[in-house]
Amino acid sequence: MLFCAGLCACTGRPEPSAASSPVPSPGATHSIAAASPTGGITESPGNVTPLAAGSVPAPLDRPRYQIDAVLDTDLLPTENGEMMQLHVEERITYTHHAQIPAGELVLQFEPARRPELFFLESLSSDRAARGGRADIRDGQLWIALEDPLAAGESIVLRLAYRRFIAREPELIGWNDVQILLGNWYAFLPPFREDAGWLAHTPGAAGEYLTYPYADFDVRLDILGGDSYQIAASGIPDGETSPLHYQFTGRSFAISLTRQMLFRRSAGPVEILAFARSEHELQGYAMADISAKTIGYFSGSLGEYPHKRFTVVESDLFDGMEFDGLVFLSPALFEYYSGDGKDYFTAITAHEAIHQWWYGRVGNDQAMEPWLDEAFAVYGELLFYEAYQPENLEWWWWTRVNRYPSDHCVDLSVYAFADFRTYVNTVYLRGAKMMHAVRTRMGKNAFLESLRDLQRDRFGLMMTSTDVFHAFQSRSPVPLADIWEEYLCQSVPAVQG
Numbered sequence: 254m255l256f257c258a259g260l261c262a263c264t265g266r267p268e269p270s271a272a273s274s275p276v277p278s279p280g281a282t283h284s285i286a287a288a289s290p291t292g293g294i295t296e297s298p299g300n301v302t303p304l305a306a307g308s309v310p311a312p313l314d315r316p317r318y319q320i321d322a323v324l325d326t327d328l329l330p331t332e333n334g335e336m337m338q339l340h341v342e343e344r345i346t347y348t349h350h351a352q353i354p355a356g357e358l359v360l361q362f363e364p365a366r367r368p369e370l371f372f373l374e375s376l377s378s379d380r381a382a383r384g385g386r387a388d389i390r391d392g393q394l395w396i397a398l399e400d401p402l403a404a405g406e407s408i409v410l411r412l413a414y415r416r417f418i419a420r421e422p423e424l425i426g427w428n429d430v431q432i433l434l435g436n437w438y439a440f441l442p443p444f445r446e447d448a449g450w451l452a453h454t455p456g457a458a459g460e461y462l463t464y465p466y467a468d469f470d471v472r473l474d475i476l477g478g479d480s481y482q483i484a485a486s487g488i489p490d491g492e493t494s495p496l497h498y499q500f501t502g503r504s505f506a507i508s509l510t511r512q513m514l515f516r517r518s519a520g521p522v523e524i525l526a527f528a529r530s531e532h533e534l535q536g537y538a539m540a541d542i543s544a545k546t547i548g549y550f551s552g553s554l555g556e557y558p559h560k561r562f563t564v565v566e567s568d569l570f571d572g573m574e575f576d577g578l579v580f581l582s583p584a585l586f587e588y589y590s591g592d593g594k595d596y597f598t599a600i601t602a603h604e605a606i607h608q609w610w611y612g613r614v615g616n617d618q619a620m621e622p623w624l625d626e627a628f629a630v631y632g633e634l635l636f637y638e639a640y641q642p643e644n645l646e647w648w649w650w651t652r653v654n655r656y657p658s659d660h661c662v663d664l665s666v667y668a669f670a671d672f673r674t675y676v677n678t679v680y681l682r683g684a685k686m687m688h689a690v691r692t693r694m695g696k697n698a699f700l701e702s703l704r705d706l707q708r709d710r711f712g713l714m715m716t717s718t719d720v721f722h723a724f725q726s727r728s729p730v731p732l733a734d735i736w737e738e739y740l741c742q743s744v745p746a747v748q749g
């Protein structure tokens with residue numbers, strides 16, 4: 254998420270390609286049967302129907318999501334306003350790899366967080382649920398299993414649901430120029446031996462969802478949406494409806510947009526940026542900053558793992574990262590100065606840097622948010638050093654030093670009552686900590702440590718312990734006292 258600093262070199266003006274774009278446009282076909290958003294199934298989704306006995310799925314390295322989604326963009330008038338509709342049929346295949354058995358499944362199910370807009374149509378499993386029932390509460394789907402899932406065993410879940418999409422600035426929402434679909438499917442969080450499912454609920458500030466790497470096989474049918482271009486985490490196989498995406502990553506987000514498209518490239522990676530027409534200058538800059546960021550970090554930390562990176566100006570209060578696709582709040586666009594000394598530049602870089610700290614390497618965003626946010630803010634500094642060293646003084650003051658904090662950098666999101674204190678602590682004091690570590694061990698060794706983490710934890714999660722080991726193993730001198738100055742947790746003795 255947002256609030257960082259970066260810089261923008263902004264030389265040369267790329268050609269926008271709003272006209273003929275290979276970004277597919279949907280074709281209208283039939284319409285989803287209308288229903289009324291007046292109430293859904295929430296607290297008690299009812300029975301978990303046994304799936305017909307079939308072949309036992311082969312063990313998978315990571316969760317697999319096969320999703321058929323139909324998005325009807327025709328507005329349905331309701332007493333709560335005009336609604337679009339999303340219908341999803343989802344099949345989840347999961348192999349349990351932990352030695353601790355899983356007695357229950359906990360899925361993050363954000364569409365159900367709004368019960369007045371959500372209807373569960375069916376839920377089935379190839380493993381019996383206790384009492385034949387499941388529950389949905391606080392945006393999570395809970396299924397207690399009659400027989401716990403043991404190491405090496407797999408389970409198949411199927412669910413179908415309908416979600417009305419209201420006109421609102423949310424991750425599932427629409428406005429005059431776009432439709433956003435973030436966290437729109439049910440997914441399993443990681444399961445850790447010592448903590449079970451890393452299934453968290455919202456705090457007062459910060460992000461709380463934790464994503465394992467997963468395989469997505471998504472078919473997306475869009476009804477009545479001819480005027481939109483489609484952005485997504487992945488690239489579809491073709492342009493005919495339904496669009497078919499096969500994507501491996503941390504998450505799969507979608508945005509339909511009528512905004513201007515700006516294109517760049519970063520080596521083999523295609524960069525797409527979408528901005529409102531009144532933000533044309535920012536649109537060029539978004540594409541430029543994103544291309545620089547993806548290019549720089551591909552070279553310095555490890556290759557960006559996808560063929561396309563998309564950034565979308567989106568009607569949200571904050572920026573928000575997904576794998577392959579990030580959203581930027583329009584509020585940032587007013588900061589744009591053209592010389593790089595602005596939050597627009599810094600946050601655009603920040604969200605792209607999350608492709609490394611969140612995307613390639615994940616973390617428990619609720620319990621250890623510093624592991625992606627402090628790293629992403631520090632990435633802004635690396636970006637400015639690479640492209641706009643003349644703005645470093647500006648970055649340090651405007652982005653970091655004018656917002657002091659004395660709290661521990663490694664607090665969970667639940668320790669904070671307000672967003673500003675959370676950012677000042679986890680993001681900004683976190684960046685100071687990273688700089689102290691780098692100053693102590695030297696820049697080259699510091700970058701080697703970042704590279705080590707990106708190599709060793711690619712597609713996985715990292716913890717504080719991984720970080721302590723990575724840095725100490727490259728440092729010629731002890732670092733523990735620095736970590737202990739900034740963190741609450743005790744730092745294990747790590748030998749270099």
Ligand SMILES: [Zn+2]
Nearest residue numbers: 254255626629
């Ligand atoms: Zn962030």
